[in-house]
Amino acid sequence: MSETTDRLYTIRKDELPTGWGVAAISDLVGKAGVFVDGDWVESKDQDPNGDVRLIQLADIGDGEYKNKSARFLSYKKALDLGCTFLDKGDVLIARMPDPLVRACIFPGDQKKAVTAVDVAIVRPANDEFNNRWLMHFVNAPAFRAAVSSMQSGSTRKRISRRNLARIVLPVPPRKKQDQIVDEVEKQFSRLDEAATGLKRAKTNLKRYKAAVLKAAVESKLTEQWRKEHPDVEPASKLLERILTERRKKWEATELAKIKAKGREPKREEWKASYKEPEGPDTGNLPAIPSSWTWTTLPQLGELNRGKSKHRPRNDPKLYGGPLSFHSDWRYPTSEWCY
Structure with a gap:
């Protein structure tokens, strides 16, 4: 909700809890803090053997530092360009997708580090606010909704740091910020644990499925049943x-x-043209229970491939009818579909 022509509020002031205030990022850092864009470092300025790390957009995750890139420049070049060197704990805000505006905490690097121009750097002068609280709020839906109303760019969306500075957020007392961070990260940890457990369960289920199928085709799955039903x-x-x-x-x-x-x-000669489906060569096949038998798919039914003489196959005239169309891309590799 915009209350002035200059600022965009993420909450109404009359909705604030007691003791809370409002501020833009530039207000939070103050004159002694840092709220600047990264630096314009061109390819010609970079050096793969440089002693300064160049942090890229790809390194900025949604609440996590991804550490993906490997770009460098020399310390001298960084000084010549007037680069802003990063400090451990800085809040880094990516001003380009994806998603548009995402923040993480810079954990530090073995080398000195600067960042690309499309990443904003936020650093309080002292302990005015909890950096992790600001990171979480920047990644929250209310802040991103404000960002979406001010984004620009036709092919690749972005937001300027000037517009970022227009967004006003609710600011709890410093102690409350710490409590919010603790609770948010506790819940995130639970979600991570649940996601890990789900992934583990999915892997175990896949293994169990494979084990059941293996036991079935090796006759072990029905071994007891066959003993109980010898006359089948x-x-x-x-x-x-x-x-x-x-x-x-x-x-x-x-x-x-x-x-x-x-x-x-009048005669039966036409029946002679019938071709009996070919059975299996059982010479090298393993032993199976006496009540089982080896066979081939053609013996059990028709085995054909789908086909179409119509070209192109994606002609709109072929779709929208009463019959369903099935293509191999619909079915995962090595999985049975019925």
Whole structure:
């Protein structure tokens, strides 16, 4: 909610808890603090063997320092460019996506460090505010909603530091800031633990699934059941019925085709064209229970691939009908789909 033409408020003043105030980032740091952009360091200014680290946008995570980049320049060049050197504990705010405006705490580096121009540096003169509290508020929805109303750029959104300085945030007492940070980070730790547990459970479930399938195909899964049901019909008998039924269906289909041409077969020679599906070569296959049998997919049913003669295959005319269309990209690798 904007209360003046210069500043954008993230909360109404009459909604503030007792003892709280409002301030923009520039108010918090004061004249003795630091609230500046990083430095314009071009490729020609960089040196892979330099003794000063150049922090990039990619290093700034949403509440975490990612430490991804490996850009450097010499200490002399940094002085020549008038760079602002970072201190451990500085709040770094990325003014470009993704997401637009995200903050983290600089943990320090083995080398001296400066940062790119699209990263704002926030450093209080003393202990006026808790840096981690400011980081969390910058990453909060209320602050980002204010940012979205002032973003600029057609292809890649950004916000200027001048506009960042217009955003007014609610400021709790210093002790309350510490309490807020402790509670937020406690809850974040719980979320991280839950996410780790969920990931572990997913991995264990995948292993269990693989173990069950392995036991099933190796006949171990039904070993006890077979002992309790010794008189069960062997799978070889089932396979015989499947093959017999398969042939009957083929003959019925072929006979219908012949009659559709106005002919009536007088002899049975046409049945000789039926091709029995090829069975497996069991010479090198492992032993299986006596009630089981080896077979091949063609013996159990038709095995074909999808096909389409229509080009292009993404023609809009092919879509929107009553039949569902299935493509291999819909199915994860090495997973059965039914």
